Amino acid sequence: MAQSDPLYQRIASDLRDQIRTGAIKAGDRLPTEVELREQYDVSRNTVRLALGVLQNEGMISSTQGKGTVVREQVMLTYHAAWAESRDRHASDQTDAFYAEMRDQGRKGEYRDFEMRIKPATPELAARLRVDEGDSLVSRAISRFVDGQPFSLQDSYYPMDISQECGLLTPHDVPGGVIRALAAKGHTEIGYVDELTTRMPRPDEARKLGLSQGTPVLVYVRTTYSDKRPLRLTLTIFAGDRNRVVYELGDLTAYAENGGAS
């Protein structure tokens, strides 16, 4: 905005304001690069620098041949604690995901299930209390909502538990993994959830269909029995369309007094 700012920053600010004030609405096309070039009397290079700024802020999205449009935000909600309690009654953990998406009026599905054996990275080893390089069983899926990629999930299990509970199959575990673990005495008693954010790696951006300037929400849940860590679930959420929600404390009294949950 300031007079001293670089040209491309000023153009970016100008366009940003137009979007924020609604002069250009979500879904609208921006002027073409050539039009902007004439409008601001700068080189196309400078126009592209300005558009790049907004693209990295996640405000706009360009497609070759089509043009540049203002992105619209559609937020989906993932109830972390709630989803877990549903798990207890569902036949598989994926069912909780279906149920939640159905409640939000959307169609959930999952694709590309994969079972692999991977060596433990330092981060995985520390959380699952195994040695670095030890073999872990990885069961990965991609979740889709309304045909759009939603999240990438990868669950890691220690090898001995996997063998004991029959997780070494490239298919769903009948009755669900949680029951299979509980049947052998590995009962879940709690979780530690860690949430961070960062920019996606190229393969993540590709799988999630992320456009430039979209961060990911990294969600790591470590599940414990009373004796040891049982499982680590790493979920990569597309940051521009997901929200993770926790309910802490006892809100039943509030709900009974007329508060809509």
Added chain:
Amino acid sequence: MAQSDPLYQRIASDLRDQIRTGAIKAGDRLPTEVELREQYDVSRNTVRLALGVLQNEGMISSTQGKGTVVREQVMLTYHAAWAESRDRHASDQTDAFYAEMRDQGRKGEYRDFEMRIKPATPELAARLRVDEGDSLVSRAISRFVDGQPFSLQDSYYPMDISQECGLLTPHDVPGGVIRALAAKGHTEIGYVDELTTRMPRPDEARKLGLSQGTPVLVYVRTTYSDKRPLRLTLTIFAGDRNRVVYELGDLTAYAENGGAS
């Protein structure tokens, strides 16, 4: 990596691999743009495009006149549930932040306290169950760790509660806000936490000292009494140096069996 990829993408991939494998370590300087230009036999323009990709991924950081270096990640942890339980014994909510940073061997401080009255945005109004445009009391602070900006926090209170409990002062509330609310019968019984991520707005990037390619973690806690929402706390975390942790369930049995928390 593919042969068909654009030149600048291939150069970015090459450099990314060098960083990932440790050929270029965190804190190291990258070759200068002119060196890279000669090394890959491309124009400086293309080199800058490649560096821009890595910058937007948060992997590198350039400074005019100095050069380009590989960024190093220092993670701080914010225990969402745990911090809250400390609140109950602390004289002010900021004390919980101090205590947690001290436990991690760091020096926490807060700056730029501000009390303002703002109209409720649609998002705020929906969560606090007031009408859009109603006056809300905003009490904002910036948190710093070891002299580096850490998070921006803004707590919103409904006007009637603020007047009743003496929150309309541009200073700390003696004994802490939580006690002041509880003294008038507004006892907290639970929270709803919402976590999302996005790219920072320019003013947020400035206040948090974020370099290009760093997303923010947006953390919204709505606090409830048994009758109504009492408070909404909006925290903007610098995404590259923060982690939010939740502990769910009862992990005491695991801790007693020798697991380090």
Added chain:
DNA sequence: TGGCACCATTTGTTGGGACAACTTCGAGAG
């Protein structure tokens, strides 16, 4: 009428050049 080829439009990629702004460091002045 349906399908295919082509063309105009628009963004993506890449090259070139020039100067500005900032940092570092060494040489020279005091």
Added chain:
DNA sequence: CTCTCGAAGTTGTCCCAACAAATGGTGCCA
């Protein structure tokens, strides 16, 4: 010995030009 100034090195900004690649529509042809 210290301070200042300036040169060298490095990234930042801005311009110009050309061609590639993708999209959407037009119009021809079967």
